[in-house]
Amino acid sequence: MLETLDTVRDDAEARLARAAQDRRSAMHTPVVATGNADVRVMVLRDFDPWGLRFHTDVRAPKVNMIEGAPQVGVLFYDKAEGVQIRVRGTARIERDGPIADAAWEESTNFARRCYLGEGPGAVAEKPTSGLPAAFEGLEPTDEELLPARENFAVLLVDLHELDWFHLAHDGHRRALIDLATGESRWITP
Template sequence: MDTPTLTEQDIRKRIWQELGRATQDRHHEWRTPVLATVGLDGTPNARTVVLRHADAAQSRLQIFTDSRSPKIEELAAQPAAMLSFWSKRLNWQLRVRVNMSIEVSGPQVEAVWARVSQSAAAGDYLSASAPGDALNTSDKAELNSGTPREHHLAVLTAQVQDIDWLELARSGHRRALLGANNWQWLVP
């Protein structure tokens, strides 16, 4: 997208508008960013996640996961992480530096679970084994047994530190670093 007339404030506003839309629209390209973390051995780790909530006023993004998944331990050890988004429609890439907090219990998790438990995704958070475990043939049978189980839903809240925004355009690429209160144009 060529956006010569957009001001810095317009771009910032549009970024958060599109992040908000991505949480509502299954087809939005920003719905499934890549979350990069530092692995427990210090090497990088990355995986696709679903963007569940975007709060422009608080500069926060939210993701749901299984509390037993390896990324939880990684984020507990090193909360600094990055979310990478690309949209071909917008021709915009975002590299969002975040500080991640993890909630595995409490009112917010229970409020989210109240909704998720009614959805098709409920099973993702109810399995007897943790994500990444070797597949155990009894897992599926247990899930279908009808016994109520404890959920393993965790809510990840990403406090945005800054956003590296890159726009690809025929007329010239543009890049900027958006801090909470500042704007720095960068060489693309």
């Protein structure tokens, strides 16, 4: 059990750093909510205190939503350890530039192929991945992926507030941290 607000902040930072690096981390795939209350699970690609990076398709409805109303919430949960971390922040979409280019370069061709298919939410007559048939289960070459890059972007979230919650049989604990000012306080669960 963490007993000081400084240890809570350190715990949250360590958990988010681990979540970005370890795909087996319970917090690797948080729930991201946009201002219109649309929620989805996304893969956390990077954490740089106090910012998050995700990958997205520029054709996804969330992109327009974020560009018009950039406030987002992200929920991380580790059931085994009974820790929930909720964060709020300001999001932005970067299609081009050094961050987006580096994220594209560090992705595998197998992951990049997702951006070759139909845009998210496209209507289909039968169940489909949206990928062109030539790439179902196959890894495209660098040349075949050239058209995919224009559909790729990064979603960056600058965090403002962190709500840390620990569920425990002997009593839950909760802390709220204003990441902009550094102020923190214990609050009732």
